[in-house]
Amino acid sequence: MADGLPAQGALAHRRLAACAVEETRDAGVRLTEMPFRVCINMRAQATPEVRTILSQHAGCGLPVQPMESARRGTLGALWLGPEEWLLVSGSDDLRDRLVTAFRGHFVTVTDVSDAYCIVRLAGPAARDVLAKGCGLDTHDSVFPPGKVARSLLAKAEVTLHRTAADVFEIYVARSYADYLWRWLEDAGAEYGVAVVEAA
């Protein structure tokens, strides 16, 4: 970690590294915990000025259409609701840069990195696994890669981000991560589950 302190992800107690595999050919789904990603909750009116500042300082556009996302390099912006986004990044100083950039504007940025656990669900059966617990239609015609939605997955509130044809990133409140992980392993059992370590 950047600050050099020992840190535990939401699923540390499951010791996932010990179950991780390299070979995933037979697995219908691959599950990966994506720990310690920087997540910033941003609330603002998406004025041209705000959008310009964001793209200047963070290098990423602000999606203004519901359920859309934008990505530039390692930075992603996920539409969460009217005037609300989740900015995700690998760089620890994002919050500070944004606070500085938006000084004088009524734009609030709040670090919520540790409030989430991010689970990547990938593989040919990913949509089938989601269908077991989520009422959203994830068909390509409705929910193509890039789409974001907040919904229920099983009995946990999640933000669902489809990042590629068969890859979904699931943002779940940290305290629900263990439940959701167990649920995902159970739901995926029919198709074969492989636990994979984050790259």
Added chain:
Amino acid sequence: MTRSFRTGEGGRIDRSKPIGFTFDGKTYAGFAGDTLASALLANGVRLVARSFKYHRPRGIFSAGAEEPNALVRVGDGARALPNTRATQVELYEGLAAYSQNNWPSLRFDAGAAANLFSRLLPAGFYYKTFMRPKRMWQWYERRIRRAAGMGRAPDAPDPDLYDKRHAHCDVLIVGGGPAGLSAALAAGQTGARVILADEQSEFGGTLLGETGKLGGASAADWAADAVAELSAMPEVRLLPRATVFGYYDHNHLGIAERVADHLPAPTAGTPRQRLWKVRAKQVVLAAGSHERPLVFADNDRPGIMLAGAARSYLNRYGVRAGSRVLIFTNNDSAYPLAVDLAAAGGDVAAVVDLRPAASQHPAAWRMDELKIEVLRGYAVAGTKGRLRLKSATVMALNADGNEVAGGAREIACDAIAMSGGWSPAVHLFSQSRGALEYDEVLAAFVPGRAVQATRSAGACNGSFDLHRCFLEGFDAGKAAAADAGFTAEDEQRPLPAATQAKPGPVRMINPVPSIRPVGQGPKHFVDFQNDVTAADIGLAAREGYASVEHTKRYTTTGMGTDQGKTSSLNALGLLADQLALAIPDVGATTFRPPYTPVTFGALAGRDIGELYAPLRRTPMQRWHEDAGAAFEDVGQWKRPFYYPRRSETKEQAVRREVLAVRNSVGILDASTLGKIDIKGPDAAALLDWIYTNDWARLGVGRCRYGVMCREDGMVLDDGVTARLGEEHFLMHTTSGNAERVSAWLEEWLQTEWPAMRARCTVVTEHYATVAVAGPNARRLLAALAAGIDLGIDMGNAAFPHMSVREGVVAGIPARVFRVSYTGELSYEINVKARHGLTLWRALLTAGERFGVMPFGTEAMHVLRAEKGYIMVGQETDGTVTPLDLGMERAISTRKDFLGKRSLSRADMTKPDRKQLVGLLTEDPDDVLPEGAHIVAEQPGKPPLQAQGHVTSSYYSPTLGRSIALALLRGGRGQLGRQVFVPREDCGSSAATVVDPAFYDPKGVRLHG
């Protein structure tokens, strides 16, 4: 009986694959492709069940979902599935099935005595008989339930896996017969997402039992080709063995898929059944139709079945319904059975047609050629045979058809195939709130105006002619796809040419007359599953039940799992006759989901055991588990309740933890505390509106306790909020209430105060929180903190009570609040959740020299109760105002706030409202039960006037006696008075009303 009723050839069974199975312990053999029903019939088994109420011997009645008689238990032990229709059970090797509702055996059933006394058991007999004495009803009910029966549920946990899933489609097609397959072909070729669900193992529906050719190929081959074509379409999903059981709002439909019920056991990892929750843009109902029985005397003997079923058994399964079959009909549809039976070398005793005129059906023209006697204008007036049919009495009818005209003829037969006409399967259409219309020609209800995006096609739409089924299905599928936004560029119409036949007339004679009047002697069954007879419906009408809904409930016709599939129209006809009304004027009852029963397993799916409910974990949860903590449910959290050591009881552990906090230091995992980050120029103004006290002048770095009310003035939540910056606050809510409070803030910001420049973000889970409490809290923190002036040397002023500092604790960036819920010197440390466990361990290590102890929620509850601090949800229940809690000082008079106007209502300021007080029992060891009522006088005989109730009650280790908080009418005016708490076991407890702050009322210790 060993003789086989299997034909020499034909049918869709695989004669090269014999399958062994048992029924009531006896071994039989069938073939792959058989149902349990067809295999039993092939083996000559006629008696398969006892009826619901009269325990009459019953046989197989139908060949599908409408089966009311042949309900059996399939499987043994935990896997047993009761009340399964034998007509829908696919045969597998080793299948074990059992009859139900009989004792000691199916052949000799003691319950059949009910049949002898049946005149004493008319419709509604239990309402009439078991009225008095009133309190005995529960005793009666248990016995009635045992006598009237269905199968028994297994009592061991089901070892199999059940699953659920959602699905979305443009067109959902219900039923894979000629209409459904055509609809799927039409919709599929447009590229629309299609789900085709059929309850059978094989698609094709009635085509599978047809003998005629379609465009040169057999009907079944056409179906197979259609399925092959559909399988090749990437957006088409075929669901065989899947019953669409419910049609709900917004085109939401439920499907029960029997994934592995046709196998001895499910393949490892796959479910036995799967429940589909489908959202369909458009629905095409192609659910077919149900044949109706004829209501004649003793029409329920084993061997009497529906004519269409007999034909299905013959053509699809290669099984003759009997060695000598009598056909009894009121319409044309039974004639092809006579032709098929004759072709298969069967013996047709005669065709008895209620209609005097000759049938114009092509099959009827062949009766003379096949030397089959046709008795026109005749009726079956009675039957004989106890456990299997032996003969039928056939008599001519008078011209009106309302009486028999003599000349009884006894015809030996072991099967009667009857047809009383066909009722479209409008169940799902009716569930979708579609209106039904009565069709005089068909003598049946057909779909009328649809309410949802749904279409009916084929037999369920009243179109029984095959040619029309294909066309209607195709058109419905095409139109449904078009309405969902899909059209085919190059439309293909792969529909076969089917001969067109006009349906002949139906002669409704209901009930069929006999020698004796209805209600005397033989029974005329209408609803076979619920044992309702024509006499019962007549009685209901005579007793004044004019509404069809009342008659349904009174007689139970059309109720239960069967939902009147074969009985509904006959019952309506009988009622209409009694009331001298036309059937459409009587009206139809609503069909309810499920169409056929759905197992609890499928409904529960995987939401069982450890996945039943989410279990929220704090960053330190694993430590608590390893420490052997006892847990308490707080919302979906499992919070450490207390940490027992070796043989400690709960009381001992809590006492140790409480005293550690009072005497030295304890730490509590408070990560569950709700936290909301509030920013913006109007943040303080928002808090002023939300909380009852003042916020504008709170200094940066300071904290304040606040109470918030709903509009009605009742307490919503409480907690400490800190001012982190001029425009930045961090609000704490009670555990599990952050989402609710956040929604409350958002609602006001978004709907009432859109101009207010303040924004809220829930950050509960971003932080791990540890409370450090006790006289040694400062010393412990000092050992770990850097960059925070704790005031070790300078005294309280450096970091006073109710303030916040940022710095480093145990090397971790931290925010430290000096707040207290225990009454002791106390800090709450927030660090990023990822560092929570590190912080917790560091505090334990550094605290060793102080004897630091982790304490659980129970110790926390005791500590706060000793101080008289309220707990939202314990001292409040949605009817308690801040005034009731004695919080006048926290209610601002200088500003408005949510709920303020309500607090000034006369009722809110009444002196006799229930107010928070403390109670001290006379006996210091007497711990009052929480929720106990309080009375003013030494209690005598009830009724007693309750003056309030105990809200919290504990044994206080600090004070060495019991304490309680209570809400007492006019409580604050009663300090020093004695009250009484009636006890269930030992009279009552006397207690003195006191101020709720039992310990350190001046708050000296807070300032350490």
